[in-house]
Amino acid sequence: MELHEAIRRRRDVRAEFTGGRVDRATLTRLLAAAHAAPSVGHSQPWDFHVIRDPARLAAFRDHVLDRRAEFAAALPPGRRRVFDPIRIEGIVAAGTGVAVTYDPRRGGEHVLGRATIADTGPLSVALAIQNLWLAATAEGLGVGWVSFYEEGFLADFLGVAAPVRPLAWLCVGPVTHLADRPDLERAGWRRGLPLDEVVHWD
Ligand SMILES: Cc1cc2nc3c(=O)[nH]c(=O)nc-3n(C[C@H](O)[C@H](O)[C@H](O)COP(=O)(O)O)c2cc1C
Numbered sequence: 001m002e003l004h005e006a007i008r009r010r011r012d013v014r015a016e017f018t019g020g021r022v023d024r025a026t027l028t029r030l031l032a033a034a035h036a037a038p039s040v041g042h043s044q045p046w047d048f049h050v051i052r053d054p055a056r057l058a059a060f061r062d063h064v065l066d067r068r069a070e071f072a073a074a075l076p077p078g079r080r081r082v083f084d085p086i087r088i089e090g091i092v093a094a095g096t097g098v099a100v101t102y103d104p105r106r107g108g109e110h111v112l113g114r115a116t117i118a119d120t121g122p123l124s125v126a127l128a129i130q131n132l133w134l135a136a137t138a139e140g141l142g143v144g145w146v147s148f149y150e151e152g153f154l155a156d157f158l159g160v161a162a163p164v165r166p167l168a169w170l171c172v173g174p175v176t177h178l179a180d181r182p183d184l185e186r187a188g189w190r191r192g193l194p195l196d197e198v199v200h201w202d
Contacts, residue, residue, distance in 0.1 A: 009178055010137040045121050061091040089148065141172065146169040
């Protein structure tokens with residue numbers, strides 16, 4: 001798939017996973033794409049934890065559904081009605097979870113470019129995630145980013161400790177199709193902005 005087409009077709013997937021599982025060679029290609037991302041000071045501060053055990057996927061899914069229920073309970077009634085039918089995860093159906101962690105120690109004490117802006121570390125990890133997401137789209141696979149979790153819960157789940165931080169859980173798997181529009185637009189939660197509202201010339 002041509003790059004611009006992959007960028008245009010990429011979607012956050014929750015409901016369209018087939019229940020099948022991506023094979024190891026394909027997943028390794030996606031992880032290699034992630035690992036090719038730019039990073040501050042060439043620190044490559046990411047680690048990818050691949051979770052395929054159905055019982056572990058279900059355990060993480062249960063935690064996420066609890067957090068979803070808390071979020072729903074805090075919404076005003078109008079927003080609650082819009083939110084209720086929205087799926088926010090496809091953790092078990094995807095068959096594979098890739099939890100991405102950030103290690104600020106990677107690259108040593110003097111990370112070139114991070115001295116004044118600590119966020120450049122997590123930003124580098126976000127670029128790796130986007131690489132994986134686009135590579136998956138190009139291979140006809142789906143990715144869904146799940147952030148409805150307590151950071152401490154996911155750290156314990158993965159067996160990592162400070163200063164390492166879990167930054168993302170990605171559901172990765174075969175899909176029936178990729179939707180034309182973001183789920184949140186189709187559900188009436190939020191419309192996307194036109195380009196000219198976010199570009200500020202001169
Ligand atoms: C940092 C981040 C966290 C996200 N967390 C969730 C999440 O917990 N659950 C979910 O359903 N989607 C999540 N998403 C997906 C967004 O809702 C989605 O990207 C957005 O609605 C635009 O849709 P699109 O990705 O299909 O273009 C997350 C996306 C990002 C970048």
